Amino acid sequence: MQYQLLADAVLLVHFGVVVFVIGGLVVVVAGNARGWCWVNGWLFRLAHLAAIGIVVVQSWLGRFCPLTTLESWLRVQAGSPSYATSFVQHWVQRIIFYEAPNWVFTVAYTAFGFLVLVAWWRFPPRRSKRSNEGGAAHQLPDHRQQCRGGPGAREGLKQPRQSGSAEEKGMAKGECNCGAVQFDIDADLSGVFVCHCSICRRSTGSNGIAVVVVPKERFRWVQGEECIATWKKPNTDWQTWFCSICGSPVPGENDPTRMFVPAGSITHGGDALRVIHHIWVGSKAVWDEIGDAGKQHTEEFRG
Ligand SMILES: [Zn+2]
Ligand SMILES: [Zn+2]
Numbered sequence: 001m002q003y004q005l006l007a008d009a010v011l012l013v014h015f016g017v018v019v020f021v022i023g024g025l026v027v028v029v030a031g032n033a034r035g036w037c038w039v040n041g042w043l044f045r046l047a048h049l050a051a052i053g054i055v056v057v058q059s060w061l062g063r064f065c066p067l068t069t070l071e072s073w074l075r076v077q078a079g080s081p082s083y084a085t086s087f088v089q090h091w092v093q094r095i096i097f098y099e100a101p102n103w104v105f106t107v108a109y110t111a112f113g114f115l116v117l118v119a120w121w122r123f124p125p126r127r128s129k130r131s132n133e134g135g136a137a138h139q140l141p142d143h144r145q146q147c148r149g150g151p152g153a154r155e156g157l158k159q160p161r162q163s164g165s166a167e168e169k170g171m172a173k174g175e176c177n178c179g180a181v182q183f184d185i186d187a188d189l190s191g192v193f194v195c196h197c198s199i200c201r202r203s204t205g206s207n208g209i210a211v212v213v214v215p216k217e218r219f220r221w222v223q224g225e226e227c228i229a230t231w232k233k234p235n236t237d238w239q240t241w242f243c244s245i246c247g248s249p250v251p252g253e254n255d256p257t258r259m260f261v262p263a264g265s266i267t268h269g270g271d272a273l274r275v276i277h278h279i280w281v282g283s284k285a286v287w288d289e290i291g292d293a294g295k296q297h298t299e300e301f302r303g
Pocket of ligand 1: 177181246
C-alpha cells in the first residue's frame with residue numbers, strides 16, 4: 001500500500017514534468033508575443049531546456065526516464081506490473097490507444113527538443129540585471145568622467161523627515177510607459193541632474209537626460225526587472241537601461257552603491273524635484289537653452 005502511494009506520487013510528479021516541458025514551450029512563444037518578460041527569465045528557461053534535453057538524450061540512449069524507473073520499481077514492490085515502455089509512450093497508448101514503435105517517440109522527443117532550441121534562439125533568455133552589471137553608468141571617452149552624477153549626487157535626496165505619515169516620509173514611485181517595469185524609492189527626492197552630452201542626447205532624442213541619483217538601499221524594484229534590456233556603448237563606460245517592451249529609459253546602476261533614476265519616469269513623490277546641476281553643458285545642443293536655476297558645469301560635476 002505504501003509503495004502504491006509512493007508510485008502514484010511519482011506518477012503525478014512525472015505528469016507535472018510533462019506539462020512543464022510542453023506547456024513551457026507554449027508559454028515562451030505566447031509570452032513573447034504578449035510581452036510577459038518572466039518567460040525569458042534565465043532560471044525558467046534553463047530548467048526547461050534541461051528537462052527536454054534529458055528526455056531527448058535518454059530516448060536516444062534507449063533508456064527510460066529515471067522517474068519511470070523509480071515508479072516501475074515502486075510498482076513492482078507493491079506487486080503491480082511495471083512499465084514496459086517509456087512514460088509518455090505508455091500513457092499515449094493508454095489514453096488514445098495509439099501504438100507506435102519506440103523510434104516514433106524518439107523522433108517526436110527530438111523534434112520537440114529542436115523546437116525548444118529554435119525558441120531559445122528566437123527568444124533568448126535574459127539574466128537578471130542585478131547580477132551582470134558593474135561599473136559606472138556613464139563615462140565618456142572624450143570626457144573620461146562620470147556623467148550621470150558625481151559624488152555630489154547625494155544632493156538628490158532630502159533627509160527623511162523624523163515623523164509624519166507614510167506619505168510624508170517620502171515614498172517615490174515610478175514606472176515605464178507600458179507599466180511592466182515599476183520601482184519604489186524610500187526617500188524624499190529633490191535634486192535632478194541634467195546631462196547634456198551628445199551620447200545622452202542621441203539616447204533620448206532630446207536635449208539630454210534628467211536623472212535623480214539615489215543610494216541602492218533606498219531603491220527597490222517592484223516588478224519587471226527581467227524586462228530591462230541594456231546597451232553599453234562600445235569603448236566607453238556609458239550604458240543605458242531601458243524597458244524591452246516599450247523602450248522607455250528605466251533606472252540603472254550609477255556606481256556600485258547608487259542607482260540613477262530617469263526623472264521623467266517618477267510618477268509619485270516628485271513634487272519637490274528641481275534641477276540642481278547641469279553637466280556637460282560645454283557640449284550641449286545649439287538649440288538647448290537652459291532656463292532654470294541649476295548650476296551649469298562645462299563638463300562633469302564632482303561635488
Ligand atoms: Zn515598458
Ligand atoms: Zn550624458
